[in-house]
Amino acid sequence: xxxxxxADPGIDDALALYYLRAQAKAExxxxxxxxxxxxxxxxxxxxxxxxxxxxxxxPVAMGAxxxxxxxxxxxxxxxxxxxxxxxxxxxxxxxxxxxxAAEQLVQLAREQPGELNLLAIxxxxxxxxxxxxxxxxxxxxxxxxxxxxxxxxPGNITSQAEANFWHDPEAADLVLGxxxxxxxxxxxxxxxxxxxxxxxxxxxxxxxxxxRFLRFYADFYESFLGKAGFVPHDPLAAAILLEPDLxxxxxxxxxxxLGGRYTRGKVVADQRFLAPGSxxxxxxxxxxxxxxxxxxxxxxxFLEQLxxxxxxx
Numbered sequence: 001x002x003x004x005x006x007a008d009p010g011i012d013d014a015l016a017l018y019y020l021r022a023q024a025k026a027e028x029x030x031x032x033x034x035x036x037x038x039x040x041x042x043x044x045x046x047x048x049x050x051x052x053x054x055x056x057x058x059p060v061a062m063g064a065x066x067x068x069x070x071x072x073x074x075x076x077x078x079x080x081x082x083x084x085x086x087x088x089x090x091x092x093x094x095x096x097x098x099x100x101a102a103e104q105l106v107q108l109a110r111e112q113p114g115e116l117n118l119l120a121i122x123x124x125x126x127x128x129x130x131x132x133x134x135x136x137x138x139x140x141x142x143x144x145x146x147x148x149x150x151x152x153x154p155g156n157i158t159s160q161a162e163a164n165f166w167h168d169p170e171a172a173d174l175v176l177g178x179x180x181x182x183x184x185x186x187x188x189x190x191x192x193x194x195x196x197x198x199x200x201x202x203x204x205x206x207x208x209x210x211x212r213f214l215r216f217y218a219d220f221y222e223s224f225l226g227k228a229g230f231v232p233h234d235p236l237a238a239a240i241l242l243e244p245d246l247x248x249x250x251x252x253x254x255x256x257x258l259g260g261r262y263t264r265g266k267v268v269a270d271q272r273f274l275a276p277g278s279x280x281x282x283x284x285x286x287x288x289x290x291x292x293x294x295x296x297x298x299x300x301x302f303l304e305q306l307x308x309x310x311x312x313x
Contacts, residue, residue, distance in 0.1 A: 001025055001026055001027065001117055001143075001241070001242060002027045002029050002112075002115060002116050002117065003020065003026060003027065003028050003029065003116070003117050003118070003119050003241070004028075004029060004030045004031075004032065004104075004105060004108060004116055004117070004118050004119070005017065005020070005028055005030070005031045005032070005119050005121070006031075006032045006033075006034060006063070006101060006105070006118065006119070006120045006121070006122060006126050006127060007031065007032070007033060007034070007043070007047065007119075007120075007121045007122050007234070008033065008034050008035065008036030008037045008038065008040075008043045008121075008122030008123065009033070009037070009038075009043050009046040009047050009050060009083055009084070010036070010037035010038065010043065010046070010079050010083055010084075010122070010234070011037075011078075011079050011080070011083070011084060011085060011213050011214065011216070011217040012121075012217070012231075012232055012233045012234040012235060013037070013043075013046075013121055013122065013234050014046070014050055014084060014210070014213065015210065015214075015232055015234060015235040015306065015310070016119070016121055016234040016235045016237065016238040017031075017050050017051070017054055017056075018054065018210060018235070018309050018310055019235040019238045019239060019305070019306055019309045020119075020238050020242075021054045021055070021056070021309065021312070022308065022309035022312050023242055023309075025242055026238075026242055028051075028056050028058055029058055029108065029116065030058050030059050030060075030061070030104055030105075030108055031047050031051060031056075031058060031059070031060045031061070032060075032061045032062075032063045032101025032102070032104055032105060032126050033047050033060065033061070033062050033063050033096075033101060033122075034063040034064050034101065034122040034123055034125050034126050035063075035064055035065055035066055035067070035072055035074070035122075035123060035125065035167070036074070036075070036122040036123045036163070036164065036167050037074065037075050037076075037078065037079045037083055037122070038074050038075070038076060038079060038082075038083035039065070039072070039074055040062055040063060040064065040065045041062070041065075042082065042083050043083060043122075044060065044062040044096050045088070045091060045092070046082070046083045046084055046088060047060045048060050048091070048092035048094045048095070048096065049084075049088060049089065049090075049091070049092045051092075051094065052092040052093065052094050053209070059097045059104065060094065060096050060097065061096060061097045061099050061100060061101040061103070061104040062096045062100065062101060063100055063101025063102060063125065063126040063129075064100075064101070064102070064123075064125035064126055064129060066125075067123065067125055067167060067168035067170070067171065068125060068128060068168055068170040068171050069168075069169075069170045070168070070169075070170075073167065075157075075163065077220065078217070078220050079216070079217070080213070080216045084213045085212065085213035085214070085215060085216030085217060086213075086216060087209075087212045087213050087216075100126075100129075101126040102126045102127075102129035102130040102133060103130075103133065105118070105126065105127070105130045105137075106130050106133045106134040106137065109130075109134065109137055109140035109141055110134065110140060113139075113140045114140065114141075114142055115142065116140075116141055116142060117141065117142050117143040117144070117145075117241060118141050118143075118144045118145070119145050119237060119238055119241050120144065120145070120146045120147070120148075120175075121146075121147040121164070121233075121234040121237055121238070122164060122167075123164050123165075123167035123168040123171060123172075124146065124148070124164070124165075124168060124171040124172045124174075124175045125168045125171045127171065127175050128168070128170070128171035128174045128175055129171075131174060131175070131178050137178070138178050138179045138180040138181065139181070141180065142182065143182045143184070143241060144180045144182065144183045144184070145183075145184045145185075145186060145237050145238075145240060145241040146164075146175065146183065146184070146185050146186065146237070147164060147186050147187075147191070147233055147234050147236075147237035148162055148164035148165040148172060148185060148186075148187060148267070149162050149164075149165055149172075149185050149187035149188070149254075149256075149266075149267035149293070150162040150187050150188040150189065150266065150267065151187055151189055151254075151267055151268075151269065151293055151295075152189055152295070153187075153188050153189050153192060154188075155188065155265075155266065156188060156192075156224075157265075158262075158264075158265065159262070160257075160260075160262060160263045160265070160266040161263070161264065161265030161266045162187055162188050162265070162267070165256055165265045165266070165267060166264070166265030167265075169256045169257070169258050169264055169265040170258060172256045172265075172267075173255055173256035173258060176254045176255060176256060176267075176285075176288070176291065177255065177285065177288050179288075179289045180289065180291070181289070183289075183291040183292070184240060184241075184244070184249070184291065184292045184293075184294065185254065185267070185291055185292070185293045185294070186233075186236060186237040186240050186247070186294045187267065187293065187294065188233075189293070189294065189295050190236065190247055190294045190295065190296065190297040191231055191232070191233040191236050191237075192231055193296075193297060193299060194231065194232055194236050194297055194299045194302055194303065195221075195225070195227075195229055195230070195231050196229050196230055196231070196232055196303055196306075197227075197228060197229040198218070198227075198228025198229045199228075200229065200303060200307065201214055201215075201218055201228075201229060201230065203307065204307070204310060204311065205311060208310060208311055210310045211310075214230060217230045218230040232302075232303075232306060235306050235309075236297065236302060239302050239305060239306070240294060240297075246297055246298050246301060246302055247294040247295075247296060247297045247298070248294070248295060248296040248297075249292040249293060249294055249295060250271075250292070250293050250295055251290050251291070251292050251293075252269040252270075252271065252290060252291070252293065253269060253270070253282070253284065253285040253286065253287075253288040253289070253290055253291070254267055254268070254269050254284075254285065254288070254291055254293065255267070255268055255269075255284055255285040255288070256268070267293075268284055269284055269285075269293070270282045270283055270284040270285075270286075
């Protein structure tokens with residue numbers, strides 16, 4: 001499976017790249033970066049470090065510096081001042097390409113129609129911009145997996161919204177409505193249920209680099225959730241792209257709330273049962289193409305795979 005990764009590294013983005021590196025069936029062909037966990041310049045520096053450390057010989061393109069319609073906000077309290085728990089280290093020798101992440105995505109999709117898959121694990125600004133460049137993008141990509149949303153569970157960055165969608169709600173809504181034929185959304189319904197406990201982290205070897213940056217992430221999550229461990233959002237999305245049977249899904253038409261005082265950034269769907277002939281019609285995105293939303297996951301299988309990926313040399 002040939003994959004373009006769009007990310008905002010970010011600790012759990014780093015875990016996703018570690019996961020992909022360990023899977024024989026996965027080939028990362030390019031990385032794009034976006035604002036979100038950290039400013040895009042920091043995310044790009046981290047992406048360059050990670051592809052160098054992991055041996056990915058792929059282009060890295062810097063993407064959007066800010067959301068489409070709101071001020072930039074970042075999350076260094078979750079990921080550390082350098083986005084990698086304070087242990088990012090020296091800058092990579094590799095430099096980013098001259099193309100933007102959106103331009104890179106469009107060029108690759110045009111050159112290899114139907115052959116590439118997109119793993120979008122940051123705010124969706126780059127993907128939204130790519131859709132403006134190439135409206136046929138939904139027909140040029142194979143599978144698209146997005147990490148974002150909180151459908152039937154609380155949010156994390158607000159009581160209602162998940163962070164990636166909240167960082168750019170307009171972009172997220174545009175992507176959900178773009179008509180991708182094979183779109184899967186991996187939200188907090190399954191990522192929060194995949195919490196890795198403290199003993200899972202302690203089982204990593206002392207000299208394992210991910211253990212170093214995960215310490216910062218785990219400290220944040222313990223302050224947030226009141227229990228040891230962390231939530232592996234982005235690597236779960238990577239795993240579901242490669243192994244869809246890790247999860248079960250509902251299929252529906254989704255949108256993102258753009259105007260709510262308390263609910264801006266929340267993913268929504270009309271989940272009512274409406275009998276044939278009902279006087280009520282669907283009132284959320286009835287014209288949109290359906291997407292799959294993950295609602296249950298094989299946590300133990302996934303966490304075993306992730307641990308195996310992190311301890312590989």
